[in-house]
Amino acid sequence: MASIDAANASDRPSAAIHPLWVRVTHWINAIAMLVMIGSGWEIYNASPLFGFAFPKSITLGGWLAGALLWHFAAMWVLAINGLVYVLLGIVTGRFRRKLWPIRPRDVLADTKAALTFRLRHDDLTVYNSVQRLLYAGVLIAGVVIVLSGLALWKPIQLQELAAMFGGYEAARYVHFFAMAAIVGFLVVHVILAIVVPKSLRAIVTGR
Amino acid sequence: MARIRKPIPGVDPKLLIKDAARLLPDPTRRLFLRGGASLGALTFLTGCDIVDGASAEKVLRRISEFNDGAQAMLFNPNKLAPTYPESAITRPFPFNAYYPEDDAPEVDAADFKLEVGGLIDNKEPWTLERLYALPRESQITRHICVEGWSAVGSWQGVRLSEFLTRLGADTRAKYVWFQCAEGYSTTIDMPTALHPQTQLTFRFDNEILPRKYGFPMKCRMPTKLGFKNPKHVIGVHVTNKDLGGYWEDKGYNWFSGL
Numbered sequence: 121m122a123s124i125d126a127a128n129a130s131d132r133p134s135a136a137i138h139p140l141w142v143r144v145t146h147w148i149n150a151i152a153m154l155v156m157i158g159s160g161w162e163i164y165n166a167s168p169l170f171g172f173a174f175p176k177s178i179t180l181g182g183w184l185a186g187a188l189l190w191h192f193a194a195m196w197v198l199a200i201n202g203l204v205y206v207l208l209g210i211v212t213g214r215f216r217r218k219l220w221p222i223r224p225r226d227v228l229a230d231t232k233a234a235l236t237f238r239l240r241h242d243d244l245t246v247y248n249s250v251q252r253l254l255y256a257g258v259l260i261a262g263v264v265i266v267l268s269g270l271a272l273w274k275p276i277q278l279q280e281l282a283a284m285f286g287g288y289e290a291a292r293y294v295h296f297f298a299m300a301a302i303v304g305f306l307v308v309h310v311i312l313a314i315v316v317p318k319s320l321r322a323i324v325t326g327r
Numbered sequence: 328m329a330r331i332r333k334p335i336p337g338v339d340p341k342l343l344i345k346d347a348a349r350l351l352p353d354p355t356r357r358l359f360l361r362g363g364a365s366l367g368a369l370t371f372l373t374g375c376d377i378v379d380g381a382s383a384e385k386v387l388r389r390i391s392e393f394n395d396g397a398q399a400m401l402f403n404p405n406k407l408a409p410t411y412p413e414s415a416i417t418r419p420f421p422f423n424a425y426y427p428e429d430d431a432p433e434v435d436a437a438d439f440k441l442e443v444g445g446l447i448d449n450k451e452p453w454t455l456e457r458l459y460a461l462p463r464e465s466q467i468t469r470h471i472c473v474e475g476w477s478a479v480g481s482w483q484g485v486r487l488s489e490f491l492t493r494l495g496a497d498t499r500a501k502y503v504w505f506q507c508a509e510g511y512s513t514t515i516d517m518p519t520a521l522h523p524q525t526q527l528t529f530r531f532d533n534e535i536l537p538r539k540y541g542f543p544m545k546c547r548m549p550t551k552l553g554f555k556n557p558k559h560v561i562g563v564h565v566t567n568k569d570l571g572g573y574w575e576d577k578g579y580n581w582f583s584g585l
Contacts, residue, residue, distance in 0.1 A: 163475065164475070166473075166474040166475055167472070167474040167475035167476040184473065184474065185574070185577060185578035185579045186387075186578065188473070188579065188580065189384075189387040189388070189390070189391055189578060189580075190387065192390070192391065192394055192580065193386075193387055193390040193391075196390075274401060274584070274585060275469075275471065275585050276406060276408045276409075276549070276550050276584075276585040277401050277402065277403060277406060277584070277585070279406075279408075279409060288469060288471065288477055289477060292475060
């Protein structure tokens, strides 16, 4: 498998920063996430948990039934692609190599450097501590949003899972806050990709 | 469904059953979503409207049918919905329909007859008196709306499976179709119809089912979303044909299991 070879080769200086499987799963995930978030906001609007609704212009589906069709179609893409990504991340050792260790002291130092624009991005193959924390965090948020989503979709057939989240109503809040965490990540992630354009090139071409 | 509420003209319940064949949803109509799945919103992804709206809706409807199959596979006929103590009942229990509460149909108890039809042996209509005499069960379960909210209610009535036995129904048939006084309808799968918690309901919270909750009878099934729980039921048919339903024909997922 070409993707595995690329991962094994990533220790060599000439190797790709992001192997092919990372780039493919990244962009499939990006599209699936946008569809899930846009349709999810329309579904939220049908019965808001808080005193606000999402503006119609940024939701997907037009009305509740349309949004549900989008949401329950894109969920397959999100879940299957996510599963492939997590399995390859573990099997190839990429998660361990790239995201570990995360030391609080390093995170503090790197955050300070980033806020004063002194954090360096010379070597894109090594993540700084803030990146490691954010990427590991959004990975966990991704797992939580899929599991809480399953609990909301099947609160009776998967009632043990729903109970883990504190029942159906509590799972709605967990699902919402996991979405909020992912959207928060997305904002930072996109801003930084624009600030450091070669990182955007790396996730497209691999180099 | 405040945004899509639409009052519909009154319909003579008796005519409804006689004209049932005429009411079958046109298969081609099912491909279209009223209100649209709004592909225009995809422009926020691509910056240009590259996808033809109608064909995208067709694809989405096909995935929804695939999801019907996936849900039927996930459905465990022996898995019971969690039940709650009386203290958990939501008071007041919310009214929800596609019409305002004042427009809920008024069914005359004296004249009421439940029409039964399709693949059954005993097609004699049922008076309320006979229905009330059926063995009664009680459940306190969570009603979950497609909109996301939920509420715990208390319902009393006869198991639908017990009622189907008395009709001499062919339970190898695929569907049970419910016809309602206000023109509403829904079709459910036989495994859900035979689920032990699927109930023909005559009472709410141990009082005669009030008009707002579906007098004189509804079908309560905690394993499906609220809109699959028909109120003001006037007809029950056992069939091998998917006769669709009010919301299903507009684009809501058919199985809608929980």
